[in-house]
Amino acid sequence: MTNERPTTLLAELTHRCPLHCPYCSNPIDLLRAEREIGTEDWKRVFTQARELGVLQLGLSGGEPMIRKDLEELAAHARGLGLYSTLVTSGLGLTRKRAEALRDAGLEHVQISIQDSDPESAERIAGTSSVKQKQAAIALVKELGFAFSINVVLHRANLDRVGEIIDMAADYGADRLELANTQYYGWGLRNRAALMPRREQVVRAKEIAEERIQRYKGRMQMLFVLPDYFEDTPKACYGGWGRFYIVVSPDGKALPCHGAYVIDSLEMPNVREHSMEWIWHESPAFNAFRGDSWVKEPCPGGPDKAETAGGCRCQAMALTGDATNADPVCSRSPYRYLIDAALLESEGPAEYVYRQVPAAPAAVPETV
Amino acid sequence: MVAISLEAVPRLWRLARIEYDPARRRPVLLYPEGAVLLNETGRAILELVDGTRSVARIAAELSERYQTDVTEDVTEYLSRLAERELIQ
Ligand SMILES: C[S@@+](CC[C@H](N)C(=O)[O-])C[C@H]1O[C@@H](n2cnc3c(N)ncnc32)[C@H](O)[C@@H]1O
Ligand code: SF4
Numbered sequence: 001m002t003n004e005r006p007t008t009l010l011a012e013l014t015h016r017c018p019l020h021c022p023y024c025s026n027p028i029d030l031l032r033a034e035r036e037i038g039t040e041d042w043k044r045v046f047t048q049a050r051e052l053g054v055l056q057l058g059l060s061g062g063e064p065m066i067r068k069d070l071e072e073l074a075a076h077a078r079g080l081g082l083y084s085t086l087v088t089s090g091l092g093l094t095r096k097r098a099e100a101l102r103d104a105g106l107e108h109v110q111i112s113i114q115d116s117d118p119e120s121a122e123r124i125a126g127t128s129s130v131k132q133k134q135a136a137i138a139l140v141k142e143l144g145f146a147f148s149i150n151v152v153l154h155r156a157n158l159d160r161v162g163e164i165i166d167m168a169a170d171y172g173a174d175r176l177e178l179a180n181t182q183y184y185g186w187g188l189r190n191r192a193a194l195m196p197r198r199e200q201v202v203r204a205k206e207i208a209e210e211r212i213q214r215y216k217g218r219m220q221m222l223f224v225l226p227d228y229f230e231d232t233p234k235a236c237y238g239g240w241g242r243f244y245i246v247v248s249p250d251g252k253a254l255p256c257h258g259a260y261v262i263d264s265l266e267m268p269n270v271r272e273h274s275m276e277w278i279w280h281e282s283p284a285f286n287a288f289r290g291d292s293w294v295k296e297p298c299p300g301g302p303d304k305a306e307t308a309g310g311c312r313c314q315a316m317a318l319t320g321d322a323t324n325a326d327p328v329c330s331r332s333p334y335r336y337l338i339d340a341a342l343l344e345s346e347g348p349a350e351y352v353y354r355q356v357p358a359a360p361a362a363v364p365e366t367v
Numbered sequence: 368m369v370a371i372s373l374e375a376v377p378r379l380w381r382l383a384r385i386e387y388d389p390a391r392r393r394p395v396l397l398y399p400e401g402a403v404l405l406n407e408t409g410r411a412i413l414e415l416v417d418g419t420r421s422v423a424r425i426a427a428e429l430s431e432r433y434q435t436d437v438t439e440d441v442t443e444y445l446s447r448l449a450e451r452e453l454i455q
Contacts, residue, residue: 005390005391007402051389052390053388053390055386055388055395055402056397056399056400056401056402081386081387081388083386083397083398083402085399085400107382107384107399108382108399110399146381146382146398147398148399148400164399174381174382174399175399175400209422217452217455220452284371334384
């Protein structure tokens with residue numbers, strides 16, 4: 001049980017996506033369309049989430065524009081008083097749909113961009129997308145949405161962070177999120193090709209800090225540090241089961257978008273349980289609440305209160321046990337895994353592109 | 368923190384809006400990727416932040432309403448919101 005109320009729901013409406021970003025944090029086992037829950041399921045989830053106290057809704061994926069019921073879902077969310085953000089690559093955001101979304105009461109659109117250099121952007125996305133993104137951005141501005149840009153940073157684009165920031169300001173973004181790659185899902189699979197060199201990170205941070213001042217009052221900027229280069233792990237996003245709920249395309253509720261790797265926990269499904277039960281009663285959401293579960297080397301450590309063992313999903317993905325300390329911690333016996341990964345920045349940058357599996361071939365009938 | 372001047376005429380950030388939250392039984396300020404729960408004082412102040420009233424005028428109106436000089440509370444509250452770029 002917890003007295004706290006969730007504030008944010010991330011609805012991953014689909015895993016389908018026209019892009020193939022190698023950094024994508026979505027799981028390797030992407031769900032095909034037929035596994036997705038329906039319009040009424042999502043509406044019920046939004047209503048129950050609102051009753052629990054959720055204020056912010058992210059409509060994400062995969063590419064949420066692929067869902068034909070997106071306008072209907074946005075209207076339902078607005079009717080509940082939720083503040084909704086469409087988290088999109090921009091592909092599929094045509095004038096007709098953008099206007100329908102505005103009429104539905106959607107307030108905020110976040111478009112992700114791969115790079116300021118078009119050629120590099122196309123290579124990272126694994127498909128042509130730059131022109132379509134530019135058109136989508138123009139529409140978002142014209143229709144008066146609150147507008148954010150998100151750029152995932154890694155070896156191939158970090159050296160252009162200054163140009164990327166200037167480009168976002170030229171596009172008229174109200175907010176810019178510069179997120180150094182978090183190594184989940186496809187991002188972890190591609191870690192060797194994405195890992196930057198330390199000098200790149202240090203330089204990019206300096207440039208970002210200078211630009212934060214320069215654009216103050218015009219564009220809000222957020223620079224998410226790459227935790228591998230730190231000695232203390234990042235605290236879990238807001239804390240496990242404290243503010244955040246993610247619902248996957250097939251209706252699984254998770255405390256974090258990285259938590260599907262923790263297969264020791266059974267994530268409750270919104271088809272079978274209410275959001276109320278999921279938040280307060282489900283074993284998965286209670287598993288790492290508080291810090292009583294934290295074990296060596298954390299107890300008594302000076303950082304325990306702040307980071308409480310770091311990221312559970314990263315501990316699971318890298319050490320195979322979600323109750324271990326996050327290996328980013330310099331006191332973790334697994335820190336060598338991080339140090340070894342940092343050396344990957346010297347390797348070749350060949351990507352394994354993100355792909356939803358094709359439909360299984362029909363098994364020929366045996367007679 | 369830079370204190371907001373009494374002559375300033377603040378308005379809410381274009382992207383923020385006030386909504387009542389029935390779950391917490393409190394008004395909240397909502398904006399992209401964030402929310403601030405408001406107490407009664409906060410709500411009373413923000414209701415007067417409309418892009419026409421100066422800080423001095425907001426303070427005067429509230430001092431009148433509460434029958435005590437609240438100028439310091441008002442400037443401090445608005446300075447904090449300005450620092451977070453929630454008012455302009
Ligand atoms: C998974 S995407 C889904 C929405 C949409 N397809 C898009 O890319 O904008 C959600 C957001 O996470 C960001 N993102 C994806 N992979 C990431 C990673 N490994 N680390 C940090 N952010 C990531 C994307 O840039 C996007 O803003
Ligand atoms: S990050 Fe890229 S691949 Fe992943 S869902 Fe978004 S656009 Fe698609």
